[in-house]
Amino acid sequence: MVIFMVPNPPEEPPVIVVGAGPVGMTATAMLARARVPVVLIESEPVPKTDWRASTFHAATLELLERVGVTGQMVAEGLPVPRYQFRDRRDGLVAEFDLTLLKDETRYPYRLQLNQQHLVRMLHERLRDDDSVRMMFGSRVTGVAGTPRGASVTVESPGGPLTVHGSHVIGADGASSVVRQSLGVAFDGYTHAERFLIASTTADLAGLLPGIADVNYVADPLEWLFLLRTPESWRAVWPVPAGVPAERATAPETLQAQLQGLAPCPGGYPIVDAQLYNVHQRVAASFRTGRVLLIGDAAHINSPLGGVGLNSGIHDAIDLTTRLVRVRAGEAAEDPELDTFAEIRRRVAVEYVQADTRRNTERLNETDEERRAANRAEMRATAADPERARAWLRRASLLESVRRFGIGTPPEEYARRTGGSSDPRREDPVAG
Ligand SMILES: Cc1cc2nc3c(=O)[nH]c(=O)nc-3n(C[C@H](O)[C@H](O)[C@H](O)COP(=O)(O)OP(=O)(O)OC[C@H]3O[C@@H](n4cnc5c(N)ncnc54)[C@H](O)[C@@H]3O)c2cc1C
Numbered sequence: 001m002v003i004f005m006v007p008n009p010p011e012e013p014p015v016i017v018v019g020a021g022p023v024g025m026t027a028t029a030m031l032a033r034a035r036v037p038v039v040l041i042e043s044e045p046v047p048k049t050d051w052r053a054s055t056f057h058a059a060t061l062e063l064l065e066r067v068g069v070t071g072q073m074v075a076e077g078l079p080v081p082r083y084q085f086r087d088r089r090d091g092l093v094a095e096f097d098l099t100l101l102k103d104e105t106r107y108p109y110r111l112q113l114n115q116q117h118l119v120r121m122l123h124e125r126l127r128d129d130d131s132v133r134m135m136f137g138s139r140v141t142g143v144a145g146t147p148r149g150a151s152v153t154v155e156s157p158g159g160p161l162t163v164h165g166s167h168v169i170g171a172d173g174a175s176s177v178v179r180q181s182l183g184v185a186f187d188g189y190t191h192a193e194r195f196l197i198a199s200t201t202a203d204l205a206g207l208l209p210g211i212a213d214v215n216y217v218a219d220p221l222e223w224l225f226l227l228r229t230p231e232s233w234r235a236v237w238p239v240p241a242g243v244p245a246e247r248a249t250a251p252e253t254l255q256a257q258l259q260g261l262a263p264c265p266g267g268y269p270i271v272d273a274q275l276y277n278v279h280q281r282v283a284a285s286f287r288t289g290r291v292l293l294i295g296d297a298a299h300i301n302s303p304l305g306g307v308g309l310n311s312g313i314h315d316a317i318d319l320t321t322r323l324v325r326v327r328a329g330e331a332a333e334d335p336e337l338d339t340f341a342e343i344r345r346r347v348a349v350e351y352v353q354a355d356t357r358r359n360t361e362r363l364n365e366t367d368e369e370r371r372a373a374n375r376a377e378m379r380a381t382a383a384d385p386e387r388a389r390a391w392l393r394r395a396s397l398l399e400s401v402r403r404f405g406i407g408t409p410p411e412e413y414a415r416r417t418g419g420s421s422d423p424r425r426e427d428p429v430a431g
């Protein structure tokens with residue numbers, strides 16, 4: 001076994017980031033900006049071209065300014081100020097207007113942009129950065145605490161390695177080897193139905209007049225989620241348990257589904273189709289000594305609401321803000337990392353899990369009385385500017401960021417929670 005260290009002064013061990021997805025890349029960019037040495041380890045040979053997330057919310061665009069990437073994202077993305085809740089039977093239910101948030105944020109819209117572009121932009125910025133050592137095509141197989149930090153074992157193209165660092169950040173996605181190697185529980189549940197995403201270059205707005213660029217469509221039999229990205233339109237629908245993946249993704253099935261939505265003479269040009277298992281799970285702890293979990297490694301949820309990646313980016317910026325302070329000798333390690341673990345787990349449970357679960361239940365509600373009540377509530381919320389603003393602040397994650405801050409020092413967090421860091425206490429700042 002080879003022992004590997006980055007060529008930095010020995011007194012400066014690197015932070016090891018496992019996973020070069022959008023969350024690991026953001027963590028790496030934050031550390032590199034503060035000149036903290038980083039080893040970034042990714043199992044794929046090149047940055048992934050992943051189509052999953054396509055929505056960036058206001059709070060995330062504000063935070064990504066810290067790594068200097070928001071301007072490019074906005075230039076390449078599609079700003080969407082209005083989105084709709086619809087019903088397959090009743091049509092338009094309510095439209096929400098994010099410009100209601102224009103006095104609170106520089107980004108009063110959802111930015112539609114596929115997550116692979118954030119990975120590309122950050123990779124381009126980091127690949128020549130001498131603080132960062134990138135190891136693509138290298139799979140982490142285990143993690144361990146050491147007397148001076150933490151280490152990972154790696155299967156690299158050159159053979160097995162052990163990489164030592166001050167801290168390990170597990171940003172290695174839902175099946176995180178880092179989390180599993182620590183034995184941290186990932187409780188929750190997996191939806192019986194899977195979600196199919198079909199992307200088409202057909203102009204859905206022309207075929208379905210009146211729709212917005214983002215639309216949640218409720219239906220007791222088959223809900224639908226329609227959204228536009230710069231490259232294509234995407235339609236997302238549920239695939240019942242028991243339907244084989246090959247049948248769900250067969251070209252004739254995809255055509256039939258889309259033609260059922262709106263006839264497209266000549267057929268829909270389909271550029272991508274993926275079937276995903278969907279879960280609601282949160283890691284029991286986001287910290288084990290000097291090993292920290294962020295992004296999908298720490299929490300996963302239904303994509304309805306588009307907050308999974310967004311909250312993962314918030315984890316990355318919160319954690320690395322603290323690590324920079326600790327490494328600079330400006331803050332004590334344990335309170336900082338405990339506060340990260342507490343705040344970010346609390347946001348995952350109270351906001352991300354709660355809201356995505358509610359969004360998913362609302363779309364596939366089968367009880368007619370509850371469906372009618374849901375529609376009435378959405379209409380009333382959208383019609384009242386104060387209620388609509390509160391709804392949008394929460395949906396865009398501005399509320400959780402304003403409430404807890406990002407990288408909030410432990411003393412400040414304790415002050416906000418009334419002198420206790422117990423997450424069960426009422427938070428007076430919440431209002
Ligand atoms: C259908 C769908 C739509 C979605 N839409 C949205 C949306 O609009 N907005 C939103 O906020 N979220 C959305 N999400 C969620 C979003 O895609 C994820 O939250 C996001 O990809 C998480 O990023 P990550 O970097 O934590 O993990 P990942 O993107 O999974 O990246 C993990 C990286 O780690 C690497 N890796 C894994 N194991 C190892 C290992 N052992 N060693 C080294 N490297 C490893 C992987 O190759 C990968 O590159 C959606 C999810 C789905 C399924």
